[in-house]
Structure formats: structure tokens, C-alpha cells
Amino acid sequence: KTVRENGLTPAGVLLAAYAEILGLWSRDSRFTVNLTLFDRLQGHPDVNRLVGDFTTLTLLAVDSAAAPVFLDRARLLQRRLWEDRDHAAFSAVEVLREINAGAGGTDWQTMPVVFTSALGVGTSGPGGGLTMPGRFVYGISQTPQVWLDHQVYEMNGELLLVWDVVEELFPHGVIDHMFAAYMGLLPRIARGEAPDDPSVLVPDAALAGTGRTLRPAPEIAANLRRAGHLPASGENCALWLLKPSGRLCPDWVDGEICVASPEQAPRPTGIFARRTPEGLLVAPRHGDPAEVSPSPVIREPSRGSADAPADPVEQELLRLWSRLLEKDDLTSTDNFFAAGGNSFIAARLMGAVRKQFHCEIPLRLLFDAPTVRNFAQRMGQYAQDDAMDHEGGII
Structure with a gap:
């Protein structure tokens, strides 16, 4: 009820929750999610009687720092999705072809993180959705260039939330931590208690090496000493790994190393690294993060006072x-x-x-x-x- 009163669809709020979790494990607040759309272009009066695969893809830009309140971030994301759907005839496949055609054979781009919602597919009313024999136990889909696909189904009266992932592409335990945070977020949304700061959802196990337990790998320590952030001995200094937002980075997420002596607050070094579950700072995967700017918060229009049609x-x-x-x-x-x-x-x-x-x-x-x-x-x-x-x- 809270979700609908804020102008969100069920699929829209699940997408927003998914984006919150992706944002926690993404060093940058801006990223792209590849969306599967089930659209039948109404170009013929009998199009709804046809049997076929009416799916297309669209690229959805996400800014997890767009607004300070979760419901506002969710509304902004759904509005962006609906704006993009007006241009669905030019699919994500065609967008990527154009991007990569201009790359000259270098720096190929893919959008390997996917969201697929089948809510609304199947019968309507209570207990609707897909009707399948037996009970859903395990599923796998294999799509080229896809790393993670969150699939949402309504089947036999139950809501199924599936993360189909190529586990070999991710460090051990990362996907488990992300999914645990996601499943912790959904009940809080249902109770109207979604946290505006999603970092509280990160499991303690994903913040294994914080504070003084962090140890820089030799090449990272050398860079810190060369820049004057560590004494030659490397003692009496606490290390943090922070995102540009100032939040702690979960394990395996690129962040900026911050250093503090016992008398000082953490100060940024401009040197980036990734933290392993053992608390070791290793070389980052990507370059420096880009600056982000907030987007305006969208408010729902006010209701009219009369209920009957005016014209x-x-x-x-x-x-x-x-x-x-x-x-x-x-x-x-x-x-x-x-x-x-x-x-x-x-x-x-x-x-x-x-x-x-x-x-x-x-x-x-x-x-x-x-x-x-x-x-x-x-x-x-x-x-x-x-x-x-x-x-x-x-x-």
C-alpha cells in the first residue's frame, strides 16, 4: 500500500531495491542496468492474439545518489524508466552497437547487469501470475555477456526472486552478501521502513577489515609512503577505505584510502584500492571515480477535490x-x-x-x-x- 500510494509499481519498487544493493557494491553512484521489457507494439488490431517472443532491451541509467530519501530515489528511477520506454523502438542492442562501432575496435562496452520482471504476465487477480506444475526449485538461464540477471516471477501464487549469476566472475562471497542485503531490504520496504542510508544493509561479514585491521599490500604501502601518507615504519596509523560519498566500502569494492593518526580524523589520500575479506588493501580494478551531482526530487501532483468526471x-x-x-x-x-x-x-x-x-x-x-x-x-x-x-x- 505504501508503495502504490507513492506512485510506484510492484516491479518498480523491486527494481529500486535492486539498484540500492548494486549501488552499495558499486564504487560509483552512477551505473547502468540492462532491462528486459515485454512489449507488444500496437501496430495491428490482432497483435494481442499472436504467439511469439515480444521482448526487447533498454538501458536504464541509475544514480544511487539522486535523492537523500529512498522513496524519492525509487520514484526518480521509475520516471526515468517510463521516459526511456517511449524510445523502446531503439533497443539496448542497437545502442551498444552504435557505442562499440565508434570505439574503433577498442574499449568494447557491455551492460552485463540485468533486471527482468515478469510480474503481470499470466492470469490476473488474486493468486495470479504463471501457473506451473510442481514447485520451482532451481533455474538457470545462459545469455551471452550477462554477469548477473535478477529475475522476478509470480508463480503459483508466490513471488519468486531469482539471481542468475556467473559466480566465477565474482570474488567468493560477494553475491551471497549482496543477496542477503537485498532480502533484508524488501521486508523493510513492505513495512514502510526502507532506510534512506542503504549502507546499514551491508552485512558485518562484508565489512571484515575495517579500521586498524586494514593492511596495505606492498605496492599500495609503497604508494602511500611515496605520497607522504604513511611513516617509514607504517605504524600508529589507522586505514579506512571509503566511497566518494564517505561510506565504508564492502569487500572487493574500489574506494579511496583514508589515513588517520590517533589524534586526527581520517584524511583522503587520493590513492584507490580494494579490500579483501582478510583486510588486505590490494590494487583497484578501475580508475578514479567521476564526480556526481544530485538530481531533482520529483513530487506527486496533488489530487483534485471532486470525484465525478468533469467533462x-x-x-x-x-x-x-x-x-x-x-x-x-x-x-x-x-x-x-x-x-x-x-x-x-x-x-x-x-x-x-x-x-x-x-x-x-x-x-x-x-x-x-x-x-x-x-x-x-x-x-x-x-x-x-x-x-x-x-x-x-x-x-
Whole structure:
């Protein structure tokens, strides 16, 4: 209920939780998640009767430092997703082809971390989702260039959360720690207690070498001494490994070494390293982190005061919303998400609205204006823009 009241879909909040965990184990706050979308382009009246694989991929930019509050970060992420879905015809595969074509055969880019949500696929109503014989025990999918794929299913009335991972690519224990933090976050979201600082989710086992127990590898110690951060003996100094945000880095995450004597607070050295579970600082995997800047916080529009449709446009929109949400008691001021809407229903709704009103409306409008009343007010502008575009055009 808390999630829907904040304009989030079930898949959207699971994606936001996944991004929180990825951000904890990523040295940089900005990264990309590869999303699997299940879209049927409504180009033919019988497209919903076709049997086939209607999946595509899109690249979603994530900024885990975009806002100080978890729900605001989640709303920003879902808004970005909905904006990107308006350009889904140009898929992630094509984006990567263009990026790598310009690389001249060097510095090839891949986006190997994936999120796949099948929520909404299958039957509707209580106990919906996929119906399979027996009980799900183990699954594996093998996709080239994918390191980690978080798959979400509703099967036999249960929510299944699967992390399909190439374990050989990750240091021992890292994925277990990440998954444990993820499973610790979801109940807190359900209770309305999601931490704004996700670092509290990192298991103690993933912060094995903190404070004075950290020991630099020989080449790291030499760099610290050369820069004047360590005395020749290397004694009487405490070492920390911090992200640019100032948070402690879990094991195997690149961070900046900070040094402090007993009388001083930690001071940054500009030298980066990774901490092993044994507390040894070793060479980092990547270069220096880029600076990040916060993004604006998006607030939900206020609700109208009257419940009944104010004009024929609202009345027709309310009819479409009621039919697709399968609710007979919907009003013009009810929130689409609070009424049970998700990304699949949203895509179908926007297709029906475009067909009914003959205007091109972006999917993100439903996120910005999640009630029939607000949507109708905003939709008028797009109808006027379309009329101006067609006026005086070539026939």
C-alpha cells in the first residue's frame, strides 16, 4: 500500500531495491542496468492474439545518489524508466552497437547487469501470475555477456526472486552478501521502513577489515609512503577505505584510502584500492571515480477535490481506466498505481488512449499525472501540439 500510494509499481519498487544493493557494491553512484521489457507494439488490431517472443532491451541509467530519501530515489528511477520506454523502438542492442562501432575496435562496452520482471504476465487477480506444475526449485538461464540477471516471477501464487549469476566472475562471497542485503531490504520496504542510508544493509561479514585491521599490500604501502601518507615504519596509523560519498566500502569494492593518526580524523589520500575479506588493501580494478551531482526530487501532483468526471474527456478516460484496471468503483481522483496499475497495464492503457483520442502521448505522462483528472488536464496540451504539427503539412 505504501508503495502504490507513492506512485510506484510492484516491479518498480523491486527494481529500486535492486539498484540500492548494486549501488552499495558499486564504487560509483552512477551505473547502468540492462532491462528486459515485454512489449507488444500496437501496430495491428490482432497483435494481442499472436504467439511469439515480444521482448526487447533498454538501458536504464541509475544514480544511487539522486535523492537523500529512498522513496524519492525509487520514484526518480521509475520516471526515468517510463521516459526511456517511449524510445523502446531503439533497443539496448542497437545502442551498444552504435557505442562499440565508434570505439574503433577498442574499449568494447557491455551492460552485463540485468533486471527482468515478469510480474503481470499470466492470469490476473488474486493468486495470479504463471501457473506451473510442481514447485520451482532451481533455474538457470545462459545469455551471452550477462554477469548477473535478477529475475522476478509470480508463480503459483508466490513471488519468486531469482539471481542468475556467473559466480566465477565474482570474488567468493560477494553475491551471497549482496543477496542477503537485498532480502533484508524488501521486508523493510513492505513495512514502510526502507532506510534512506542503504549502507546499514551491508552485512558485518562484508565489512571484515575495517579500521586498524586494514593492511596495505606492498605496492599500495609503497604508494602511500611515496605520497607522504604513511611513516617509514607504517605504524600508529589507522586505514579506512571509503566511497566518494564517505561510506565504508564492502569487500572487493574500489574506494579511496583514508589515513588517520590517533589524534586526527581520517584524511583522503587520493590513492584507490580494494579490500579483501582478510583486510588486505590490494590494487583497484578501475580508475578514479567521476564526480556526481544530485538530481531533482520529483513530487506527486496533488489530487483534485471532486470525484465525478468533469467533462466528456474525463468520462471516456475513466471508462478506459476502469476497464483495464478491472474496477467498477474507480473515480477521477483515484491514483492509477494505488488502484492496482502496473507497467503492463500502463502500456495497454496508453495504447488505448492514443487510439481513442488520436494524439501521441508519452508513457511518462501517466507517472506525472496518475489520476484521470490530472491526466485529462495534461493530455489537452499534447492534443493541441499534435494539431499544430499536422496543420499545413504535406498531404
